[in-house]
Amino acid sequence: MEKTATDLFIARAEAAAAQVHAVPDEAAAAKEVEAIRAEKGADGGAHGERALPSGVGVVRAAKGIAQTGTCIVVTDDEALRLETMLPEVSVILLNSADILPDLPSAAPFLRAEQTQGRASYVSFITGPSRTADIERVSAIGVHGPLELHIVLIGGRP
Amino acid sequence: MSYAHEIEEALKDGFLRRTLDKFAVEYRAGRDRVFAEVDERALIQRIADVKDDAARRMEELYEKFRVEAEKRGAVVHRAKDAAEAREIIAAIAKENDVHKIVKSKSMTAEEIGLNAHIEAAGIEVNETDLGEWIVQLRHERPSHMVMPAIHLSRGQVADEFEKATGRAQDHEDVHKLVKTARAELRPKFLAADMGISGANFLIAETGSLAIVTNEGNGRLVNTLPRVHVALAGLDKLIPTLDDALSALQVLPRNATGQRLTSYVTFIDGATACAKSPTGRKILHIVLLDNGRADLARDPLFSQIYRCVRCGACANVCPVFRLVGGHRMGHVYVGAIGLVLTYLYHDRAAAKKLCQNCVGCGACKDVCSGGIDLPRLIQEIRARFAKEDGEPVASRLARYAMRKRPTFHRLLKFMRFAQKPFAGKDGFVRHLPMALFGKQGFKSLPALAKKSFRELWETRDSWLAARDSSPRATNQKHLTVKIALFAGCALDFSLPHQLVAAMKVFAHFGVEVEFPMEQTCCGLPLVTLGEKETALDVARQNIAAFVGEYDAIVTLCASCASHLRHWYKDTLGAEAEAFSAKVIDFSSFVHDMLGLTEKDFTRLDWKVAYHASCHLCRALGVKEAPRALISAAAHYTPTPEEESCCGFGGSWSFKFPEISKELMHKKLDNACSGDATHLALDCPGCTIQLRGGADREKRKIQVVHVAEVLAASLEAGGAK
Incomplete structure (x- = not known):
């Protein structure tokens, strides 16, 4: 059976330690986001470290990339960008119709963003922040989010 | 300590040996797995072609990049050498009244010895990449381009963190040590006036920077402070977004066996910034020459422009595996490190390092840009040999081998001479x-x-x-x-x-x-x-x-x-x-x-x-x-x-x-x-x-x- 771009996206995003929530439509997506907020709590739930700003950040991706399980988020807006950086739990909404096959196929989108006569900041996000800097032990959650949830709209029936 | 002695000491470092041994095997397996999904050779060839072309058109690309970046509110500087780059960055810090700097990983900053210079001006600099922070605390240099602290054990890291935080640290749980770094560095991000980063690609068509990271520190460094200075060599110039995206299919696969790193950030000019007095990010891009422009015209060595700093040449090097990056590199580590040391940094260091290469060709085989690293190292050795005049071995070899009968007579004589020592089994x-x-x-x-x-x-x-x-x-x-x-x-x-x-x-x-x-x-x-x-x-x-x-x-x-x-x-x-x-x-x-x-x-x-x-x-x-x-x-x-x-x-x-x-x-x-x-x-x-x-x-x-x-x-x- 041939894998669809959506199936591949899910597999690759999960391989990068993201948690994918496939939902049928926008209404279901909103519910899913609320459920994640409720579970993780406004203060970051079980991960709460009071010294650090925490909580759940929610943004919307413009595109996805199947081959790498990546979300492309336009983060020109500083506050929105920080939503993807400071909280311990990051949620990204992605429409399955926006999934591109691979990195090179993102060039036209990126070029359009960068040629609008203004400055831009585009983030390719693949899984939560991670490091292997101590003894090459893979550790999830360094300076960015400890968890990445992708709410994939129209992903699966 | 003599170099031979340093090598002997490294070989006795059991931790280093076990770590690098394990890494060498796991790296290969991980790399093979993710390259199976793409056409490895075609992608490597593409990087080679694109970057060869970029080296030839360097001035044109620089000009295009400068115009496009400045159109979008960045200020572009060109530094002819390390000293000038340090001065430019120190001046930016001064004119913006900067007291605290956070830094994400930049090998180019290591190349110009930036930290010491800025600290001398009374400015606090904190490395934020975990590995870089660890080596900064230890006053060491990175032993690997991608994993700067690969030579250290978790116990050594915990000791450093205890000194830095004044609190007891878990000596076994790596995850807890990572949390310490998160907690310790977050206030530093928030308090910094200026962020310094490197850049993986400078995209000429739109004047944008592409920055590849995993830990999320890079994005905080270039977002939270009001000033962002990106420092990169002229060799990072690349014509188009397509070229950068294509190269990104190789760089993380080759560096860490990832399909893509957690974050790839494309910064195109000065976006809105709440902390800045102008409401816009104060963005300076410093392009370092330091010999690169001359080198771009060298018929043999210009190919080093294909390097994307993935570190793969070290990862597969059998000598690196045994002695580690501090003895198989100087600023940059691995085969490319030997070449760059010769070209940019320290000829005396290069002279001993370049003897180190066994010539197995493993680095050439995995290089993201297909650089013929063993050939370059061989050429450097030949240049040193020429500068030094001929050693006895070369003179003997030349005398003996120019004429075949002489050479073969010599071998026959040696057969006679070895008689007292040779066993019957050869x-x-x-x-x-x-x-x-x-x-x-x-x-x-x-x-x-x-x-x-x-x-x-x-x-x-x-x-x-x-x-x-x-x-x-x-x-x-x-x-x-x-x-x-x-x-x-x-x-x-x-x-x-x-x-x-x-x-x-x-x-x-x-x-x-x-x-x-x-x-x-x-x-x-x-x-x-x-x-x-x-x-x-x-x-x-x-x-x-x-x-x-x-x-x-x-x-x-x-x-x-x-x-x-x-x-x-x-x-x-x-x-x-x-x-x-x-x-x-x-x-x-x-x-x-x-x-x-x-x-x-x-x-x-x-x-x-x-x-x-x-x-x-x-x-x-x-x-x-x-x-x-x-x-x-x-x-x-x-x-x-x-x-x-x-x-x-x-x-x-x-x-x-x-x-x-x-x-x-x-x-x-x-x-x-x-x-x-x-x-x-x-x-x-x-x-x-x-x-x-x-x-x-x-x-x-x-x-x-x-x-x-x-x-x-x-x-x-x-x-």
């Missing part, structure tokens, strides 16, 4: 220790009683013995005429391997000639930096092999790659016909003669295989020898068949400690299963591994693939 084990020194880890091969060229005269008698045995019914009769290129090591030290090959040729009716005027292939001369004499012997060989041959066959992978590549690359048309005919023994038998298991009787030998560097990488021959072993015996796969045995010609005499460890590891791997034999296609590797197996009393017999085939035919004939 090893020299009893040289006085004064002569052996650190070479004692392997038994050295004796020169044979009769060289192959002497045996050649009487070949009718030793081949006739074989001919009188009943011939197999399936025997092929082939009308192929070859010339045999012996190579010095086989001719004078291991002629029995050539005799085995002759028996295979005779069995299948291959007509063989042995031109007596042939001499050394010249590779050892090139290694010594004796290019002129190497050209002399090359021309002697080409003249010796004028004739109607279908192929020029050699049992030596090193000779084969030298005759095929160096001759053609250096002599051009003069060598073309000759080089085109050169083929290694296994490829000749497998590919040209087309022999398969039907042609052999299967021996009960269990045969492990060592893929010589010059065969599997320089010549790209992988299948033929394994197929032949499977046809004539029982091929027994063992771990890391393609890793170097540590011979490397005269290199093993310069770095006996490292050579010994590589050999030992190789033999451990070969003996890890139930193999009775270890087959290979190279006399250099034979000398190393046979000598090592003898000295370490291993129960494995080291043989040439030709010997496996000859034994199989012999067994068939006896039936």
Whole structure:
């Protein structure tokens, strides 16, 4: 059976330690986001470290990339960008119709963003922040989010 | 501490050895897994083409980048050298009243020694990449481009964190240490006035920066403070977004075995920034020349522009694996580190580092841009040799080898001279220790009683013995005429391997000639930096092999790659016909003669295989020898068949400690299963591994693939 771009996206995003929530439509997506907020709590739930700003950040991706399980988020807006950086739990909404096959196929989108006569900041996000800097032990959650949830709209029936 | 002593100390570092050993094996597996999904060779070629083009058009791309970036609110600076780059950045800090700086990883900042300079101005600088922060706390330099603290244990890291935080740290749980870094550095991000980052690509068409990170520190560094300074070499310029996205398919795969890193950030100009007095980010992009523009015009060295700083050349380097980045690099680590050290940083350091390369070619094989790193390192050695005047070894070699009869007379004299020391089985084990020194880890091969060229005269008698045995019914009769290129090591030290090959040729009716005027292939001369004499012997060989041959066959992978590549690359048309005919023994038998298991009787030998560097990488021959072993015996796969045995010609005499460890590891791997034999296609590797197996009393017999085939035919004939 041939894998669809959506199936591949899910597999690759999960391989990068993201948690994918496939939902049928926008209404279901909103519910899913609320459920994640409720579970993780406004203060970051079980991960709460009071010294650090925490909580759940929610943004919307413009595109996805199947081959790498990546979300492309336009983060020109500083506050929105920080939503993807400071909280311990990051949620990204992605429409399955926006999934591109691979990195090179993102060039036209990126070029359009960068040629609008203004400055831009585009983030390719693949899984939560991670490091292997101590003894090459893979550790999830360094300076960015400890968890990445992708709410994939129209992903699966 | 002398460099030799530093290496000895590194080899005694058990933690480092275990870490790098494990890493070398896991890295390969991870890399293979993610490259299986893409066309690796095509992507590497694309990077090579794009970056070669970018090097040629550097000034044009710089201008385009500057115009586009400034159109979007950035300020672009060009620094001619390290000092100027430091001054520019210090001035930016001063004019913006900066007191605290956070930094994400930048090898270019390491190159210009930025931190010390800024700190001297009374400004606090905090590294935020975990590994960089650790080495900053220890006042060390990174030992790897991607994993700066790979040389440290979790216990050492915990000790540093205790000193830095004043709180007790968990010495076992790495995840808790990572949390400490998060908690400790977050306030520093929030308090910083300026962020300094590197950049992986400077995209000319839109003036944008691409920054590749995993930890998320890079995005905080370029977002939270009001000032962002991006520092990058001119070599990071790349024409288009398509080029950058294409290269991103290789960089993370090659660096860490990831399909993509957690974050790739494309910054295109100064976006809105709440902390900035103007409401816009104060964005400065500093492009460092530091010799790059001149280098872009160098016919040989311009290829280093293809480097994307993935660190793969270190990850696969057998010497790095043993001694770590602090002894296999300076600012930059691994093969590219040796070259960059020579070109940009410290010639004295480069001089000793460049001796370190065993020439196995593993780095070239995995390089993101296909840079011929071993060739560049060889060239640097030759330049040093020239600057120093000739060492005695080179002078002797040139004198001895320019004329073949002189060289061969000398070898005959040495055979006489070794008599008191040589054992009956072809090893020299009893040289006085004064002569052996650190070479004692392997038994050295004796020169044979009769060289192959002497045996050649009487070949009718030793081949006739074989001919009188009943011939197999399936025997092929082939009308192929070859010339045999012996190579010095086989001719004078291991002629029995050539005799085995002759028996295979005779069995299948291959007509063989042995031109007596042939001499050394010249590779050892090139290694010594004796290019002129190497050209002399090359021309002697080409003249010796004028004739109607279908192929020029050699049992030596090193000779084969030298005759095929160096001759053609250096002599051009003069060598073309000759080089085109050169083929290694296994490829000749497998590919040209087309022999398969039907042609052999299967021996009960269990045969492990060592893929010589010059065969599997320089010549790209992988299948033929394994197929032949499977046809004539029982091929027994063992771990890391393609890793170097540590011979490397005269290199093993310069770095006996490292050579010994590589050999030992190789033999451990070969003996890890139930193999009775270890087959290979190279006399250099034979000398190393046979000598090592003898000295370490291993129960494995080291043989040439030709010997496996000859034994199989012999067994068939006896039936």
